[in-house]
Amino acid sequence: xxxxxxxxxxxxxxxxxxxxxxxxxxxxxxxxxxxxxxxxxxxxxxxxxxxxxxxxxxxxxxxxxxxxxxxxxxxxxxxxxxxxxxxxxxxxxxxxxxxxxxxxxxxxxxxxxxxxxxxxxxxxxxxxxxxxxxxxxxxxxxxxxxxxxxxxxxxxxxxxx
Numbered sequence: 001x002x003x004x005x006x007x008x009x010x011x012x013x014x015x016x017x018x019x020x021x022x023x024x025x026x027x028x029x030x031x032x033x034x035x036x037x038x039x040x041x042x043x044x045x046x047x048x049x050x051x052x053x054x055x056x057x058x059x060x061x062x063x064x065x066x067x068x069x070x071x072x073x074x075x076x077x078x079x080x081x082x083x084x085x086x087x088x089x090x091x092x093x094x095x096x097x098x099x100x101x102x103x104x105x106x107x108x109x110x111x112x113x114x115x116x117x118x119x120x121x122x123x124x125x126x127x128x129x130x131x132x133x134x135x136x137x138x139x140x141x142x143x144x145x146x147x148x149x150x151x152x153x154x155x156x157x158x159x160x161x
């Protein structure tokens with residue numbers, strides 16, 4: 001059976017989601033698509049405005065992507081947790097591309113709320129994930145490694161590797 005193509009699309013405001021995405025990509029050798037928000041989300045004021053936007057269910061515009069998810073068998077979607085929801089740039093990405101996803105896997109980073117985020121991602125993507133990975137900034141290196149290994153094993157099984 002041929003190996004399946006995997007795309008990892010993520011947004012990261014502080015770098016935490018980007019670090020996990022790099023770790024996954026290094027293990028799987030998958031393509032990476034960094035989702036870029038057209039709105040400036042840096043700094044405390046913009047962080048607070050982002051929370052307000054999530055609460056008000058606002059949308060945001062993202063830059064054009066280099067990769068089309070329909071060219072991949074599996075799309076891993078990574079987001080930081082914003083008010084127990086996926087980030088607005090990832091929500092925009094999911095809404096724009098949900099008809100193009102094959103299988104999906106979800107990744108979220110933050111202190112708490114991953115179960116809520118995964119439900120939110122599943123609802124908006126119209127897809128049940130083959131695997132999920134919730135990473136907290138409070139995870140020890142050992143805990144992170146165990147979670148990452150389980151996630152990668154599930155993805156590799158789904159990818160036929």
